[in-house]
Amino acid sequence: MASGGRVILVCLLVAAAFAILSLQNAPHLDFKTYRGQVGLDYSQESMPISARNITIEVQPGDAQRISAVDLQVHGDALFHVDSKSVEPSCSAEGALNRCRIILFHGKEIHNIHIDAKDNKKEIRLENLTFSVLKESRLTAASYVDLFYMWTSLAVLIPVLWLAHKNKSLSQWMLVIFSSGIIFYIQPLFSIILIGYLVTSHFIGTRFSKGRGKILWLLFAGSIFILIFFKYIGEDIIGIFLDPGDFGLVLPLGLSYFLIRAIDTQVNWYRGLQCDVSIREYLSYIMFPATLPAGPIDTLSNFRSGRSEKISKDDVLYGVTRIIVGLFKKIVIADHLIFRPLYGSDGLFHEIASLLEIEAGHEIIILLVGSFLFVYFDFSAYSDIAIGLGRCMGYRVPENFNLPIIANSIRDYWRRWHMSLTGWCMRNIYFPLLIMTRHVAIPAYMVMLAVGMWHSFTASWFLWAVHHGTAIAVQGKIEEKTKGYRMKGVHPLLKRAVMVGIVIVWVSAGHAFAQIHDPSVALDLYLAYWKSFFLL
Amino acid sequence: MNRESIYLKVQAFLIDEFGLPENLSGSDALFSSGMLDSMDVLSLLIFFDKEFGVSFSPFEVGLEQLDTVEMIAAEIAGKK
Numbered sequence: 001m002a003s004g005g006r007v008i009l010v011c012l013l014v015a016a017a018f019a020i021l022s023l024q025n026a027p028h029l030d031f032k033t034y035r036g037q038v039g040l041d042y043s044q045e046s047m048p049i050s051a052r053n054i055t056i057e058v059q060p061g062d063a064q065r066i067s068a069v070d071l072q073v074h075g076d077a078l079f080h081v082d083s084k085s086v087e088p089s090c091s092a093e094g095a096l097n098r099c100r101i102i103l104f105h106g107k108e109i110h111n112i113h114i115d116a117k118d119n120k121k122e123i124r125l126e127n128l129t130f131s132v133l134k135e136s137r138l139t140a141a142s143y144v145d146l147f148y149m150w151t152s153l154a155v156l157i158p159v160l161w162l163a164h165k166n167k168s169l170s171q172w173m174l175v176i177f178s179s180g181i182i183f184y185i186q187p188l189f190s191i192i193l194i195g196y197l198v199t200s201h202f203i204g205t206r207f208s209k210g211r212g213k214i215l216w217l218l219f220a221g222s223i224f225i226l227i228f229f230k231y232i233g234e235d236i237i238g239i240f241l242d243p244g245d246f247g248l249v250l251p252l253g254l255s256y257f258l259i260r261a262i263d264t265q266v267n268w269y270r271g272l273q274c275d276v277s278i279r280e281y282l283s284y285i286m287f288p289a290t291l292p293a294g295p296i297d298t299l300s301n302f303r304s305g306r307s308e309k310i311s312k313d314d315v316l317y318g319v320t321r322i323i324v325g326l327f328k329k330i331v332i333a334d335h336l337i338f339r340p341l342y343g344s345d346g347l348f349h350e351i352a353s354l355l356e357i358e359a360g361h362e363i364i365i366l367l368v369g370s371f372l373f374v375y376f377d378f379s380a381y382s383d384i385a386i387g388l389g390r391c392m393g394y395r396v397p398e399n400f401n402l403p404i405i406a407n408s409i410r411d412y413w414r415r416w417h418m419s420l421t422g423w424c425m426r427n428i429y430f431p432l433l434i435m436t437r438h439v440a441i442p443a444y445m446v447m448l449a450v451g452m453w454h455s456f457t458a459s460w461f462l463w464a465v466h467h468g469t470a471i472a473v474q475g476k477i478e479e480k481t482k483g484y485r486m487k488g489v490h491p492l493l494k495r496a497v498m499v500g501i502v503i504v505w506v507s508a509g510h511a512f513a514q515i516h517d518p519s520v521a522l523d524l525y526l527a528y529w530k531s532f533f534l535l
Numbered sequence: 536m537n538r539e540s541i542y543l544k545v546q547a548f549l550i551d552e553f554g555l556p557e558n559l560s561g562s563d564a565l566f567s568s569g570m571l572d573s574m575d576v577l578s579l580l581i582f583f584d585k586e587f588g589v590s591f592s593p594f595e596v597g598l599e600q601l602d603t604v605e606m607i608a609a610e611i612a613g614k615k
Contacts, residue, residue, distance in 0.1 A: 215594065270594065410572065414572065430573065430598055437580065
């Protein structure tokens with residue numbers, strides 16, 4: 001144990017060091033793209049530039065990373081970004097100069113001014129449109145989250161080892177640790193959340209068995225908190241919840257808390273797990289290893305997954321998983337995939353800053369790359385969580401089972417983010433199947449729930465339609481072709497073709513997953529499919 | 536109908552409908568092992584209804600309570 005302890009401490013400190021080094025340039029996945037016309041009257045197709053200066057106001061919160069302007073200039077013009085002049089890249093098209101400016105911003109707000117050069121009156125701007133790309137949310141967990149978690153856990157884990165034999169003491173320590181972190185980052189949220197959890201435990205374990213009204217009351221509480229904090233309250237309370245200016249406007253791990261709470265409430269309604277103590281319940285909901293990014297454990301698994309003793313093998317296994325996770329996150333996801341695709345001069349900015357997204361192999365590379373990035377990034381968090389959990393004496397469930405080799409869309413969803421799809425199957429799909437006796441409706445609803453769980457936007461709705469349709473169609477095809485076996489095709493070839501089809505389909509959905517503006521996402525989606533015909 | 540005869544009928548249905556092994560035991564995990572997937576549940580629910588006249592309300596049971604032939608037989612026997 002002593003040598004295992006030293007190894008894990010070194011690994012956690014190395015991980016924390018990586019996190020610190022990456023803070024200045026932490027990659028983010030989820031971009032919002034806006035396109036529009038600001039500062040100009042929509043009805044005005046062109047205007048003399050010398051009549052007045054034109055200012056494109058970049059709103060607070062917009063353009064935190066990059067903004068792009070695409071405009072057509074008759075004649076010559078000068079561009080200013082606040083006090084800085086910018087050389088646009090222009091290409092002459094007859095009398096027209098088609099110009100594109102890409103501006104990289106920090107957190108400060110920039111306005112873009114366009115003046116006439118030499119004050120020539122004949123200079124006009126036409127079709128002034130612009131797009132703003134903004135990074136709006138972090139990937140599954142930010143480096144800041146992980147930095148806090150890992151450095152804190154480096155201190156907590158040795159203490160937990162000492163206290164592990166005393167189940168009650170060690171679980172209270174988990175609760176106090178997690179509550180402390182949440183309170184430090186988001187005090188208001190932590191008070192409301194813990195109050196809600198304690199109340200729901202009191203009601204749920206005593207009164208909810210078989211009583212629909214109480215179950216719905218508890219559901220309503222969970223859903224209200226989720227909607228208020230995650231969607232409505234984001235802007236309202238965000239300013240109070242960011243004491244360290246770390247950009248943490250969303251309550252840490254909110255979705256994960258409530259999804260576990262709902263799962264437990266359904267169990268209580270069925271009369272299961274009613275003997276769980278408040279200590280065990282809170283430590284399950286706020287288990288530090290799975291706090292920022294899952295996996296979503298079940299209460300029964302959490303209770304049975306606690307080992308009486310943390311063995312040397314547990315520690316070695318845990319450390320190995322953490323190292324695998326760090327390798328996937330830092331080397332594969334961030335450096336090999338993210339930077340070429342999403343870095344400041346990456347493919348994403350090149351494509352998304354165009355006003356017209358045109359089909360081409362770059363689109364295929366972007367979306368397939370996006371799928372691979374999310375897989376390596378997210379599964380890395382799961383590896384780290386599973387590893388940390390094991391070091392703390394708990395068996396955290398697996399979350400990914402090589403979804404990149406899935407041979408059908410249903411098979412894909414059995415392998416991808418398994419703990420979330422399992423939750424949806426238990427709490428949405430199965431009850432709806434009982435109610436409707438229809439496969440397609442629950443399948444769509446599950447995908448809708450997964451989509452809305454990520455973000456309450458039209459793009460994620462389209463993502464849900466994309467995946468729900470595939471699942472429903474596959475169900476129908478399997479129903480019609482039951483017992484049919486394709487002859488004369490080598491199984492390996494068949495498998496390879498099916499794996500390819502699944503990757504192509506799932507990657508298409510990433511058009512909606514990474515761009516919030518539904519019209520831009522749809523452009524990208526259609527361009528992706530067109531691109532295959534151009535190959 | 537007693538629990539034993541429910542057990543035998545469910546076992547025969549699973550072998551026949553989903554091509555599960557003939558030696559399927561009462562404790563073999565059906566869903567958690569991946570032997571059946573959630574899409575197969577619909578056929579199972581229709582079978583419960585037709586064969587035993589048993590149907591469940593939406594949140595009454597979960598897949599984890601129908602994970603083996605023995606568990607299914609117990610749930611159905613409890614409803615009859």
